Amino acid sequence: MTDAIVAENLAYWYGALVAVDHISFNMAEGEILGFLGPNGAGKSTTIRLLCGILEPTSGGGQVGGFNIVKESEKIKEIIGYMSQKFSLYEDLTVEQNIDFYSGIYLVPDDIKKKRKEWVIEMAGLRGREKSLTRQLSGGWKQRLALGCAALHKPRIIFLDEPTAGVDPASRRKFWELIHAMAAEGVTVFVTTHYMDEAERCGRVALIYGGKIISIDTPENLKRKNGQPTLEDVFVHLIEKEIARDSPFKA
Numbered sequence: 001m002t003d004a005i006v007a008e009n010l011a012y013w014y015g016a017l018v019a020v021d022h023i024s025f026n027m028a029e030g031e032i033l034g035f036l037g038p039n040g041a042g043k044s045t046t047i048r049l050l051c052g053i054l055e056p057t058s059g060g061g062q063v064g065g066f067n068i069v070k071e072s073e074k075i076k077e078i079i080g081y082m083s084q085k086f087s088l089y090e091d092l093t094v095e096q097n098i099d100f101y102s103g104i105y106l107v108p109d110d111i112k113k114k115r116k117e118w119v120i121e122m123a124g125l126r127g128r129e130k131s132l133t134r135q136l137s138g139g140w141k142q143r144l145a146l147g148c149a150a151l152h153k154p155r156i157i158f159l160d161e162p163t164a165g166v167d168p169a170s171r172r173k174f175w176e177l178i179h180a181m182a183a184e185g186v187t188v189f190v191t192t193h194y195m196d197e198a199e200r201c202g203r204v205a206l207i208y209g210g211k212i213i214s215i216d217t218p219e220n221l222k223r224k225n226g227q228p229t230l231e232d233v234f235v236h237l238i239e240k241e242i243a244r245d246s247p248f249k250a
Contacts, residue, residue: 032203092132143170160190208241
């Protein structure tokens with residue numbers, strides 16, 4: 001079986017700044033992989049590379065079996081992408097946003113109505129179809145954005161810090177939706193800096209300074225590093241990275 005996502009020694013420079021530093025990993029179909037790291041660690045850049053938005057400085061990879069450099073347009077047909085910043089049009093109504101993204105994703109006319117109904121039910125927006133999107137709470141906005149990103153039933157979905165600034169109850173509901181998608185075979189690549197969200201992933205890649213410093217299941221990461229929480233694991237591994245790079249090391 002072909003892996004859903006493969007990154008091979010993937011690297012990207014912004015001028016002299018190394019944003020992604022030769023990372024490699026694989027994702028199986030239906031897997032949820034959490035990219036956990038602080039701001040500026042390279043999480044968003046990795047997503048843009050895998051989606052074919054940026055061309056890597058070196059290395060490569062495949063998404064859905066397509067080469068991220070040579071077949072980026074084919075990749076865009078099979079993925080959903082929810083950006084870090086709220087990506088919908090706040091001056092449009094809920095259903096107008098859904099209709100707009102149906103057109104962007106070329107959802108066939110014969111299933112548009114069914115898919116619109118799915119988004120409205122999934123996002124809990126029944127009765128609010130005519131509401132302007134800017135009038136919605138943060139949690140509803142995020143669920144609507146997720147629904148719009150999944151309108152065309154993508155095989156793989158990229159979520160870039162999708163719950164930033166959303167209350168804990170809404171975040172919990174959002175993750176229930178993510179797990180429901182994965183249960184149907186959708187591969188989910190999600191960036192986060194919330195430790196509780198990382199615990200909900202099948203595997204977690206800890207990224208720091210553009211490098212993947214460890215990748216495994218949450219339980220294995222804690223066990224192998226002798227730490228009680230993922231936060232402790234992350235701090236422990238970052239301290240090791242800092243010590244390794246220190247000019248004062250023995």
